[in-house]
Structures are given as structure tokens and as C-alpha cells.
Amino acid sequence: MAEEAEVVKNKQVVLKNYATGFVKDSDFIIKTDSTMSLKVPESSSKGVLVKNFYLSCDPYLSFLLQKSDSSLEAQFSRFSLGSTINGFGVAKVVDSRHPKFEKGDLVWGITGWEEYSLIAEPDSLFKIEHTDVPLSHYTGLLGMPGLTAYGGLFEVCNPKKGEKVFVSAASGAVGQLVGQFAKLTGCHVVGSAGSREKVDLLKNKLGFDDAFNYKEEQGLDAALKRYFPEGIDIYFENVGGKMLDAVLLNMRMHGRIAVCGLISQYNLEKPEGLYNVASILFKRLRVEGFAVFDYLHLYPKFLDLVLPQIRAKKITYVEDIAEGLENGPAALVGLFSGRNVGKQVVLVARE
Template structure:
């Protein structure tokens, strides 16, 4: 990734239905890694084009609009460029921001794609029931921290794993997890899970893959569900690790289901109806890790894959005026 300088017209071409936005916040998300691998297979998001600006989710302010839905000054979130200003030629994919009495950066996380991911992954894919045992890996991340809070709101027993003492403390003290552990300090993940889930796991919200998934499979309960949201531990490997314990899927009648938030954006208004009051009443909280300035964006993105971020990784491009 290279930081480069260029010029852009701040006028949307007439008849283009495009808009020009000033980018305020950019979102660093694990799925972006897959866009850095050239693939001959169709993917849900196109590969990046070397030499072009990286694209990703962000919060932006409309500077000029040739589109009837948007006008100058509107705040939006959705796919934008990693640059100061972006020309967006398909603005129909953007969401207009109506609730502005919350931190605007939340629209990269809690109120944006990761928040929706947590919402649909938990409520639509996990089929949760009150009192069930829920395990979340990468639990302090942009998605995990919210899944845990949803599960607690539903009266579940919730345990999370994370990669540092600071994150583990956050899970317990800030997000209300019943327990949490640092996977890097556990010699035996199977034994760790057995100690936190003596009766087994009903729901596993999978964010990491590999060894953790293998250990979880040994500890699932009958009719358990695994919502496969991500496998961040595998994205930078030449060959993904082998998972050996899939036999458990049969005897325990486990449902393991991959999902992508992109299939569920029609539920966004329903999600906002649930989440906004909970934020205002202080029942849902959110932790962000902010990098200041576009020059810090590449490092912030790369840091995701070593777990450097504590909470949702955001890049602040420009102050909100």
C-alpha cells in the first residue's frame, strides 16, 4: 500500500447520477484481505485493482450531488474510497445517515456493516434461545463485542476469547461477558473450553477458524449451531490449517452455516430500531480503536491480522465540521 497524491474534481459530472463525498471515517475490516488476492473465481466483492485507491466502508459527507436521493451536506455510509474525497458513481448502495446524535464513526462499526453482521449472524443464523451457552472468538473485535452483548440481552451465558489481557478485561468489565480468556495463554484450547463450558456450547460465533474451530467442535452440544462469520487466523496462510474434528458434526447434529451481511441489508431498518434505543439507554456499548489520518490507514488495516487493534479499527480521515 502506497500513499499517493492526486487531484479530483469536487463537482459530480452532470447527468452522471454520481456524487462527490468528503470522507470522514474509514473502516478496517478483515474481509478486505480477500480482495488483495487475485481470484479467478467469482467473489462477493471484487478484487482490488493495483494502482487504484482501496475501497471499503466509510462515513462521508456529500460535497456535490447529481443524484436525486442526495444533496450537499448529507451524511452517508457505505462503500467509498480510501482517499480524502471520492467520486461515487453508484450512490444507490449508500445509506443516508438519519440518526446523528450518536458518534458518526459508529457507522463504520456498531451502526454499520460490522454491527449488521453481528445482528444477522446472531439473530438470523444462530437461532439463539434464552439461557443457551454462547462462545465467541475474536470477541473484542468489531463484530464479536456486539454479538456478546446481544447474547447477554437474550439471557445467554457468554464466553469470549481474545488475544490479550487488555481485551479479555474489556470483555468482562465493559461488555458484560460472563467469562473470557486469552487464547494465546492457553496450551490446550480444548481443556480451556471444557472449563468454561462443562455442559458444552450451544452457539459458536466463529471469527477465527483453524485450531479454535477444531477445539470448539469437540465441545459443541447436541444440535449446536456454528455461525461462520470469518476465519481471520487463516487469511494470511499459504494453505489454511486442517480441521480434524468435523466428525462431531454428525453425532451432535451440528449446523455450521456461513453467512455474509451483504445478503441481509434489507433488515437494516429493523436493526436500527433495535439498536438505537439500546445505545441511548446505555445497554449496548462499543469500543473503537482509532488511527488518525490516511497515512496511518495501511498500518491500521494490517494490524487487524495480528490483533493489534483493541475494538473496532477506524481511520479518522477528517474532523467532522
């Protein structure tokens, strides 16, 4: 006879309204009356049941929370009203019917914004093999943002020693790594961010050659001309809008722009226009959109590069950890106003 499964309370972040414009705290409910049986049901032939430790606040979630059509173009299916939202996270396997995972395994990948999640299709979960680094890093440095930075910089931009690299949203989850990877390659790296605190971080903790607060600049074109008098070889694009337009004017011949994100545009009714398109022609630029999904096969190679650098303290990673699932919505909302300093993580439970 089957062992009686333990049943626990399971706090959840549930979508109440689709966002119109900027996502708001009030678009979510914290549901406290759900329960979860800590056994994978027999009907779930390869399910995995996990206890969630860390959840990742990522800009792409904005598309899945919006009512507008733009969400149709996202890589995931949109969240349903009244259901628990999901995203990348770090968790521990409590029970498994999947041959690849067993009880006690640490994993990262798509999980629910709740205390415990039943993952019906766990094939895309990564097993965490290296635990001598903070587990939260698997939402950032060693997770999706890390692989995004790696794929976007090395596969899309192919940086060479001495090249001039500009990174926007540079203290963010991806940007801070792009800058450090570019420095390791011998590039000259300048970042932009939205506060003095972040600029200070870039210059004094993350090893950028220089950084500026875009909110304090009279004009972005003039700022870029000051920081890149010879022009920009590589732009790692996280923000879009006016910044991209100014960058186009300041690119060098045969420059490369990796389009990783356009966070300044996600919550606008109509995106801003891009006017300096002719620079793409005249300077023979390559502008390339990419997503981490194109580079998942590189994850082992990425770990081989990055783990020794972390252990040698040659790569550092700044996280902004919100404690408690109930603070998750506010942490997520804060992304879109740049409230977070470093990678925004939500701590659900300690290991």
C-alpha cells in the first residue's frame, strides 16, 4: 500500500489582473490557503516535486503579465488569471518520478512562484552540480542571465582584445556579467545605469573602466561621444529606445549590437521610434536579437569558463535579495523602475 504523503501549506503568487502599462503590486494576490501533497501523483508519469528556495525576477515576465498583443511574440505562453505565475528559480527535489532527478537533488529552471511546485515536464531543469558557490547564483551568474551574457557577448558579438564595449543597464543581472566577461577578454568597457549608487558599483566593484548615470546626462549622444571618443565596437543592448538611437550614431565601422532586451520599451503603449537606422548601412553594423534558448547547449562550456573565475574571485556578482515570497510582486515590479541594485532575487526559503 502506498505511503501516506505529507500535505503542507503552499503560499502562492497568483495573477489577479493583466497589467496595463507598468506592472503593479495590485495585479497580484498572495494566496495563503493552498496546500500541496509532497508526493508526485501517479498520474504524472515523469513529474518532479520541488521545494523552492530562490525565484528570479526577469524582465521577460512583463510580457506574460500584459494583456497587449506583444505578449504573443514572447517565448513562453502567457500567464492565466487566477493561476500561480512561474519563472526561473532554484529548488530542491522533494519527490521525483523522473529518471534524471531524485529526492535531494538541487535544480534550477522554470518553477512556480510558490513554496512547493509540481513540475510536470522537468526535462528543461538543470541539475546543480557545484554547491561551493551561493545557490542564489543559479538565478543569475550561473543561471539564465549568466548564459545570456555569455552567449550574447561571445557568440553574437565576438569581442576582440582592445575593442570598445558599451553595456546599458550595466549593473543588472546580465549587464554586470557582460562587462566582466568583456574585461576578461581585454576590452575597454563602459556601462550606463540609472543611479549614482549603480555607477559607483560598476566602477568600484564590478571592474568597468568607466560608467555614467544616463538620468544625469543632458544628451545621450554627447555622453557617448565623451566616453567613446573613437566610437563603440560592441553594444550590448538591454534598454532600447533613445539609448539605442544614440548608440547607432556612435558605433564604429563593422560594429556589432547584441539585442538582449529593450526594457525601456516594454511598458509603453507605443514604442519610441528609432531614427538613426542609416548608421546600420553606412557603418555596416550587425544588429542581432538573441535569446538564451539558442545557447543552452553551451551551458557546460560556460560553467567551465566561469566557475574557476568565481573561485579565483575574478568574477563578482551583485544580488538584490527580497526576503519572503510575499515580497515577490514588489521585487518584480521594481525591475521596471530600476529600483533593484544588481540581480533581483526573491528568497522563498533557506536551504
